[in-house]
Amino acid sequence: MFLVDEPYVSDFLKQTLHDYSLPVVDTPVARELALTPGTPMISEAQAAAMMAESDTPSVCTTSENAFAWIARQSGFSDLSRKVDCFKNKAAFRRLTQPLLPDFAFAEIRTDDLAAFPIETMPLPCIIKPTVGFFSLGVHKVASVAQWPDTVGKILSEIEHIHHLYPTEVVNLESFLLEECIEGEEFAVDAYFNEQGEPVILGIWQHRFSSDEDVGDRVYSTSKALMETHLQDFEAFVGEIGRLAGIRDFPLHIELRRTPDGALRSIEVNPLRFGGWCTTADGTYKAYGLNPYVAYHNQQRPNWDALLKDQDGKVYSLVVLDNLSGIRGKDIAAFDYEKLLDLFDKPLELRKVDFRQFPVFGFLFVETTDWYAHELETILHSSLREFIQRR
Template sequence: MLILDYPYVSKLLKNTAAELQIPVLKNEMAAGLKTEKKLNLLEEDEFIKLIKEKGECALYSNSENSIGWISENLGFTGLPEKIELFKNKVKFRELLERLYPELYFKSVKFEELDKIRVEEIKKPFIIKPAVGFFSLGVHKVSTNEEWDSVLKSIKAEVEEIKKLYPEQVLNMENFIIEGNIEGEEFAVDAYFNREGKPVVLDIFKHIFSSENDVSDRVYFTSKKIIETYREAIEDLLKEIGNLAGLRNFPLHLELRISQDRRIQPIELNPMRFAGLCVTDIAYFAYGINTYRYFLEQLEPDWNKILADKEGKSFCFIMLNKSEDLNLKDVKAFDYEKLLSDFEKPLELRKADYETRGYFGYMFTETRDSSWSEIERILKSDLREYITFKEAASASSVLKNNVQK
C-alpha cells in the first residue's frame, strides 16, 4: 500500500503505483497526479479498513509529510512508535547505545543553545535538529572559536526552515549534539521483508568538498561500492532489526565506515527510501525499481546486476544553493548549460527554487575517466548557471570591490 505526499512524486513512482494497481491513499497530492493508467485511490476510511483487514502489510510513503497522518490514523499497526524510534535522533541513539556505548550524544533545546559551555564538549562534534531531513540545520564544530558563527547560522536557518517544512519532517525546537563519527559517509536504501530479513537495494557514497562540508551535493553508487560494503551493512541491519523488531519496513540509513571497516550509523529514516525520490538512481544504475522490490518483496541478484557495471559510477547531484546566496536575487537558472557540462546526464528534475530553497537535482552516469566533472560540480557554488536580477548584480559587484 502507498501514501504519496508532497513535495515530490517521481514519474517512476507514480507509474509503478498505477501499473501495479497498489492501493493509494487519496489525499491532495495523490488525487492531483496524472498517470496513463488510473491510480487505485482509496478514501481514508477505505484505506484504514484495508490495512486492518490485511493485518501486517507492506506500506510505503515517499515523504515524511505523511508521518502526521500515520500517527493519527494507524496507531493500531505499531508504526507510529517505530517511526518515532528512528525519526527522533535522540531515541535512535538510545536504541543503539548498547552497540555503540562509546559514542557521546546529548539532547538540547533550541532556546538553551546560548547556554552551552562549548569548551566542555570534546571536538569535533556535530549539532543538528533531533528531527531532521537531508543536511538541513547540520553543522560541524571543530574549535571553540567556531561556535559563535555556527550558533548564528543555526538561528538564521531556524527562521527560514520553519516556512518550508512541517514539524514532523524537520523540527527545530530540539537539537542533538553528538561526537563526530569518523570515516567515509554512505547512505543505504533497504527494507525488512515479512520475515524480518534485511534486503539492501542500493548503497551510495556521500562525498564532500572539504572537511567541514556537510551538504548533500554529491552521492554516487558503483559496482565497487556494492561489492565492498553490502554484506557488512546487511549484518548491521540485522542487529538494528533485532533491537527494534522490524518487518515489512522500508528505510533509508545513513552511516560512516572507518578505515578499519567499523560501521557507525548516523541516522535511519523510516517508511521511505532516499528523499525526494532520489532512490530512483537504483533504477538508472541497476534496473532496480526500489518501490516494486519492496511492495513485491523482491531481492536483487547482485552478481547478475553488477556484471557489466565496471568502470562506471552513477551519481546524484543536489543543486543546493550556497549559504551566502539570497534566492530572491536570482532571475534564472541555466539548466541547459548545466546539462552540457556532463558527459551522460540521465535525468534532470527541476525545482521551484523560490519555494523549495534549491534548484533541483540530477542523475548522471560517469565513467572513471570523466570523474573530473563530478569533482568540479562538488566544489561549485552554481553561480556560473545563475542569472541575477540587475539590482542584485550591482550589489554583488559593489560588495566584491569593497572586499578588494
C-alpha cells in the same frame, strides 16, 4: 500501500505505481499530484483499517510529509512508535546505544543552545535538528571558540527553513549534538521482509568537498562499491532492525565506515527510500532494479546478475542545493543548459522551484571514472556561475 505526498513524486514512480498496480492511499494530496490515470487507489478509511488490523502494515511513503497522516490515522500504534524512534534522532541514539555504548550525544532545546557547555563534548562534533531532513540546520563544530558563531547561524537559519516542511519532517524546537563519526559516508535503501530479515536495495557513497562539508551535493554508486559493501551493510542494518523489532518496513539509512573498518550509523529515515525520489530511482537507472516493486513484492535482488555488465561504470546523483548565498527570491533564472554542458553523459535532470525550496533540482549522470572532472567540478561549486540575479 503507498502514501504519496509533497513536495515531489517522480514520473518514474508514478509510472511504476500504475504499471505494477501498487495501491495508493487516496488522500487529498495524492489527488493533486497528477498520478497516472488508472493507478489503483484505496480510500483513507480502508487504509486506516488495514493499519489497525495488522501488527506490521505494509506502508511505503514518498515523503516524510506523510507522517502527519500516519499520526492522525494510527495514533499511538506500533507503526507510529517505530516511525518516531527513527525520525527523532535523539530517540534513535538511545535505541542504538547498545551498539555504541561510549558514543557521546546530547539533546538540547533551541532556547538553551547559547548556554550549553560545549567544552563537555568531544570536538569536533555535529549539531543538527532532532527532527530534520536533508542537511537543513546541520553544522560541524570544530572548537569551543566556534560555538557562539554556530549558534548564531542556527538561529538565523531557523527563520528561513521553519516554513519549508511540516513539524513531522523538520522540528526546530530542539537539536542533537553528537560526536563526529569519521570515515566514508554511505546512503543505503533497504527494507525488512515479513520475517524481519534485511534486504539491501541500493548503496550510494556520499561524497564531500572537504572535511567541513556537511552538504548533500554528490552521491555515487558502482559495481565495485556494491560488491565491496553489500554483505557488511546488510548485516549491520540487520542489527538495527533487531533492536527496533521491525518487519515489513522500508528505510533509508545513512552510515559511515570508519578508518578501521567499523560501521557506525548516522541516522535512519523510516518508511521511505531516498527523499525526493532520488536514490531509489537512481538505482533503477544504474542497475535496472526497481526498489519500489522489490519492496512491495518482497523480492530479494540478485545482485550478481544485476552487476554483471557494470564494469567501469559510475552512476551519480547530483543534488543541486543552493550554496550560493543568494536567496531564491533574488534569483531571476538558473541556467540548466550551461549546467548540463558540464557532463558527458547526463541521464536525467529534474528541476525544482528554487524560490520555494533551497535546491535547483536533481541530476542523474553516468561517468567512467569515480573522480571524473565533472563530478569534482560540481562537488566544489557554489552554483553561482549558473545563477542570474534579479
